[in-house]
Amino acid sequence: MRLILTSIVVAVYVLHQDVWFWRNARPLVFGFLPIGLFYHAAFCLLCSAVMMLLVKFAWPLDLDKPASALLPEDEGR
Amino acid sequence: MIPALFVFAYLAVVLYVGIFAFRRSARGQSAEDYFLASRSLGTAVFLFSLFGTNMTAFTILGSSGHAFSNGIVTFGLMASASALIIPLSLFLIGTRLWALGKRFGFMTPVQFFRDRWECGHIGTVIFAVQAALLVPYIIIGVMGGGSTLAAISGGWVPYWLGGALVALVVMGYVFFGGMRGTAWVNTLQTILFLSFGAASLTIIASGMGGFRQAAEEMLRSPATAPLLTRERISPWFFLSYTFIPLSTIAFPHINIFCLTARRVQQFKPTVILYPLCLLAIWLPSVFLGVMANRATAVPSIAAKLEARKVLTAQGSVLPPGERARLRQAAAGDDVIVLLLNHYAPVWLAGLLGAGIMAAVMASDSQILALSTMFTEDVFAFYGGKERFGPAAQVHTGRIFVLGLTAVAYLVALRAPASIFELAVQYAFSGYSSLFPLLVAALFWNGSTKWGALASTLWTVFAVVAVAVFQGAIPAPQFGQPTTVWTLFGAAVLSRTPGGTAVFGLMPVVPMVLISSLLMVAVSFVTRKPSRQTISRYFQQSDPSGRPKGFGLVVSSTN
Numbered sequence: 001m002r003l004i005l006t007s008i009v010v011a012v013y014v015l016h017q018d019v020w021f022w023r024n025a026r027p028l029v030f031g032f033l034p035i036g037l038f039y040h041a042a043f044c045l046l047c048s049a050v051m052m053l054l055v056k057f058a059w060p061l062d063l064d065k066p067a068s069a070l071l072p073e074d075e076g077r
Numbered sequence: 078m079i080p081a082l083f084v085f086a087y088l089a090v091v092l093y094v095g096i097f098a099f100r101r102s103a104r105g106q107s108a109e110d111y112f113l114a115s116r117s118l119g120t121a122v123f124l125f126s127l128f129g130t131n132m133t134a135f136t137i138l139g140s141s142g143h144a145f146s147n148g149i150v151t152f153g154l155m156a157s158a159s160a161l162i163i164p165l166s167l168f169l170i171g172t173r174l175w176a177l178g179k180r181f182g183f184m185t186p187v188q189f190f191r192d193r194w195e196c197g198h199i200g201t202v203i204f205a206v207q208a209a210l211l212v213p214y215i216i217i218g219v220m221g222g223g224s225t226l227a228a229i230s231g232g233w234v235p236y237w238l239g240g241a242l243v244a245l246v247v248m249g250y251v252f253f254g255g256m257r258g259t260a261w262v263n264t265l266q267t268i269l270f271l272s273f274g275a276a277s278l279t280i281i282a283s284g285m286g287g288f289r290q291a292a293e294e295m296l297r298s299p300a301t302a303p304l305l306t307r308e309r310i311s312p313w314f315f316l317s318y319t320f321i322p323l324s325t326i327a328f329p330h331i332n333i334f335c336l337t338a339r340r341v342q343q344f345k346p347t348v349i350l351y352p353l354c355l356l357a358i359w360l361p362s363v364f365l366g367v368m369a370n371r372a373t374a375v376p377s378i379a380a381k382l383e384a385r386k387v388l389t390a391q392g393s394v395l396p397p398g399e400r401a402r403l404r405q406a407a408a409g410d411d412v413i414v415l416l417l418n419h420y421a422p423v424w425l426a427g428l429l430g431a432g433i434m435a436a437v438m439a440s441d442s443q444i445l446a447l448s449t450m451f452t453e454d455v456f457a458f459y460g461g462k463e464r465f466g467p468a469a470q471v472h473t474g475r476i477f478v479l480g481l482t483a484v485a486y487l488v489a490l491r492a493p494a495s496i497f498e499l500a501v502q503y504a505f506s507g508y509s510s511l512f513p514l515l516v517a518a519l520f521w522n523g524s525t526k527w528g529a530l531a532s533t534l535w536t537v538f539a540v541v542a543v544a545v546f547q548g549a550i551p552a553p554q555f556g557q558p559t560t561v562w563t564l565f566g567a568a569v570l571s572r573t574p575g576g577t578a579v580f581g582l583m584p585v586v587p588m589v590l591i592s593s594l595l596m597v598a599v600s601f602v603t604r605k606p607s608r609q610t611i612s613r614y615f616q617q618s619d620p621s622g623r624p625k626g627f628g629l630v631v632s633s634t635n
Binding site for chain 2: 009012016019021023025026028031032033034036041043044045048050051054060063064
């Protein structure tokens with residue numbers, strides 16, 4: 001799972017570099033929004049979705065436990 | 078004048094919020110309560126205040142001004158890159174900082190570094206660098222307050238008075254309310270400027286007769302059509318800008334804010350909703366900034382466009398002084414205020430002006446963070462707490478807030494804004510360059526205090542070197558960078574209109590890479606912290622007790 005999630009994050013980072021819309025303003029989405037701006041607005045929605053995946057599948061579990069509960073066994077759990 | 082009255086009402090409300098927070102805090106307030114609100118912020122306040130802490134005058138005024146001159150690229154550079162990097166760094170680093178703060182009682186990043194790497198004075202060096210990079214930010218906040226209030230009141234409130242009022246109000250609620258007051262005010266501010274975007278977009282669209290025609294007209298004109306694409310910016314420059322948001326989690330006011338959540342679960346909605354909040358604020362600001370290029374009915378905007386036209390046509394033959402004057406005249410930082418003043422009814426312009434003011438006053442958390450750092454990393458560390466008692470620590474913090482705000486105001490009155498605007502630019506690259514310290518401290522048990530010192534000193538050297546370089550070589554005309562150093566025909570170092578380029582990339586890229594390299598190389602050849610210290614932070618992986626190579630003491634859901 002860690003590999004899949006890391007790959008997704010890397011893929012999203014690559015998607016930020018949208019050279020394919022670099023020199024195009026058209027189509028104007030909704031008649032006024034240049035495609036490059038619309039793409040990056042949609043990119044923000046994608047980021048939110050990716051964060052949701054990370055929170056659901058890679059949330060660190062032991063962070064809210066006190067230090068004593070996390071020490072190695074011989075140091076007293 | 079009426080819009081200014083709304084702003085005054087807003088200032089009164091935020092001041093009251095600070096005093097209310099003061100009354101809510103416990104008697105004999107502890108340092109943890111004053112500086113971190115007793116690590117007790119709830120979900121909504123944590124989300125809104127963390128987001129608000131990171132939104133500054135630049136978010137609304139600067140972003141629309143940048144978009145006015147550079148077009149839609151502003152959103153991709155500054156908003157959508159942050160929409161990935163900032164929540165990711167909150168998820169990976171912010172949560173871990175929170176956990177360590179809760180477990181070991183840290184209140185500042187330097188306390189963590191000192192414990193993690195068993196160092197004392199190296200921590201003080203890191204404190205000094207962090208503080209030096211943060212101070213210009215505070216000064217620019219006071220300057221922004223003065224000039225925005227002057228603009229909103231149509232000059233009725235002079236700059237010096239506007240700056241003094243903003244400085245006094247910010248000082249008041251930080252002084253009384255500490256972190257609790259600051260977080261509540263930031264929450265109110267975030268709600269205000271989240272509403273600001275949609276409201277101003279609707280009003281200005283209706284005033285301009287919709288945006289369809291404006292967009293088509295912009296596309297028809299060769300002067301404005303490139304503003305709707307990114308053709309004027311190189312993809313390498315665009316890529317290198319993604320290193321800038323690394324600075325966010327390294328800013329002390331952000332990583333100190335990470336310590337204020339009541340539970341780590343509160344990071345979940347923050348991480349998920351952060352990109353959406355960015356979208357809600359930046360998209361209208363950037364789009365309105367671009368569309369302002371067609372708002373020729375607004376006389377001040379028409380004058381800006383005229384100045385830009387002269388600059389484009391004759392810039393290369395004009396004397397440097399005249400070029401600088403025209404650049405100033407063409408700058409668009411106030412276009413959104415001008416659009417609102419022209420198109421919105423007076424009462425609504427006042428409400429929206431309060432929203433702009435909310436963004437401008439984001440220096441509160443930086444003032445509080447510096448105060449926290451000074452009292453914890455210097456006053457307490459060098460024996461002040463033991464000598465004078467814990468109560469003196471909070472008093473020291475409050476006195477520091479008074480002193481810092483007064484100094485920031487005096488400097489804001491006398492020094493030209495351009496110096497601090499530049500310094501803030503350097504601060505972002507500087508903090509990005511300090512990012513490897515956080516990563517190494519949290520995730521690499523082999524990192525050492527000497528590696529941290531090498532990265533920190535490199536950051537200082539690089540920031541100063543870029544500043545000296547840009548000071549020595551004047552900014553060239555657009556599209557004609559001055560190449561200073563070439564290697565095998567490739568431009569290594571160039572002066573560009575917006576700053577400096579190293580192999581066509583922003584200086585932040587080599588700064589972060591070399592900082593990381595120094596951290597690794599120097600750590601490999603220097604003595605590690607004791608096994609006891611490392612075992613407090615990292616899992617034991619084998620019977621010999623050697624620490625596992627990668628990862629804090631946590632496990633994940635997968």
